[in-house]
Amino acid sequence: MNSEIKIKEEAIYWIACEKEGFDKNQKIEFENWIREELHQKIYNRMKFVHQMAKSLSKENKENLSDNVHFEIRKERFSKKIRYFSSAAAVLFVLCFSAFKIYDNNFKVQFSQSLMTDKRSLKEKLPDGSTIFVDAKTALDIEFFNGKREVTLKEGRVMFEVAKDKNRVFIIKSNDINIEVVGTKFEVIHKKDNTTINVEEGIVKTYFTKYFFDKQNEKLLTKENSITYLNEQGNITNQENINPNKIALWRENKIVLDKTTLKEALEEFSKYSDINISFLSKELETYYITGEFSSTQLDIFLKTITKIYPIKVDKKADEISISKKF
Numbered sequence: 001m002n003s004e005i006k007i008k009e010e011a012i013y014w015i016a017c018e019k020e021g022f023d024k025n026q027k028i029e030f031e032n033w034i035r036e037e038l039h040q041k042i043y044n045r046m047k048f049v050h051q052m053a054k055s056l057s058k059e060n061k062e063n064l065s066d067n068v069h070f071e072i073r074k075e076r077f078s079k080k081i082r083y084f085s086s087a088a089a090v091l092f093v094l095c096f097s098a099f100k101i102y103d104n105n106f107k108v109q110f111s112q113s114l115m116t117d118k119r120s121l122k123e124k125l126p127d128g129s130t131i132f133v134d135a136k137t138a139l140d141i142e143f144f145n146g147k148r149e150v151t152l153k154e155g156r157v158m159f160e161v162a163k164d165k166n167r168v169f170i171i172k173s174n175d176i177n178i179e180v181v182g183t184k185f186e187v188i189h190k191k192d193n194t195t196i197n198v199e200e201g202i203v204k205t206y207f208t209k210y211f212f213d214k215q216n217e218k219l220l221t222k223e224n225s226i227t228y229l230n231e232q233g234n235i236t237n238q239e240n241i242n243p244n245k246i247a248l249w250r251e252n253k254i255v256l257d258k259t260t261l262k263e264a265l266e267e268f269s270k271y272s273d274i275n276i277s278f279l280s281k282e283l284e285t286y287y288i289t290g291e292f293s294s295t296q297l298d299i300f301l302k303t304i305t306k307i308y309p310i311k312v313d314k315k316a317d318e319i320s321i322s323k324k325f
Helices: 003-020 024-033 038-054 058-071 075-082 084-106 262-271 298-307
Strands: 109-115 121-124 129-132 138-144 147-160 168-173 176-180 184-189 195-201 203-208 214-220 225-231 235-240 253-260 275-278 287-293 308-315 318-323
Touching: 003 024, 003 109, 147 275, 168 184, 176 184, 195 203, 203 225, 214 225, 214 235, 253 262, 262 275, 262 318, 275 308, 287 298, 298 308
Parallel strands: 147 168, 275 318
Antiparallel strands: 109 138, 121 129, 129 147, 138 147, 147 184, 168 176, 176 203, 184 195, 195 225, 203 214, 225 235, 253 287, 308 318
């Protein structure tokens, strides 16, 4: 049996167990099973199928259920179904029925991976959406019949999403999800957190470890900004911002607002080949506020020596920051 099909069957089995209520041994077995990344990915997908099954028309349910009943009578399923209530058994039928629709409506229509180095780029997508991708950014784009999805692995992207009421546009940054139909907003993916800044329209954000387990769900509008921790999904900041200050990197600007020297120099390093070293941890935490062009590294270095008692040594692509005595 194809391994992915086997995992799909196992996922449906666990969804039915979850609906019925795990016993102690099942809970332990499930937690061990879902630790594998592929298992979790397929489990989440099948959860989506289950949700879609609940919205099937009565006619679709009857027609597809008739076709699939024969399959679930096979020995490997009938043994498992015996242990569940009729409601859970119906779940099996609906999941398999919906999966047929899922395969038809969620096949990949368009797929693209983007990775930038020192330059940002502007990309027009097949649906009419436009994305602005900052330097040192990586993302995957997939369009289906039923949805449009972007996985932001690192970096910053400004989205101008074309309206399509039949296909939601979803951005995933770790377990942080952003859903829109048509709007303009920026997503910033850092190692520990994700920030969403809305320039125009309405954006729904939430944290989800498992499909449909939405936590800290928020509805954002113009000028709203929110930051989530990537691992826990906690909201660490929510505020109103100036929409004219969103994604100024599109204009080759670096905007610093009480930013540490370490973070500021990391910003400059995205646009040039430089290696930075701090000879004191304390220096990394000094704050600076200001606006610079991404090409004004030398001006920035000169500025910080006037603000703080520090020394900057620059040799070729190596920059060393130390205390001035």
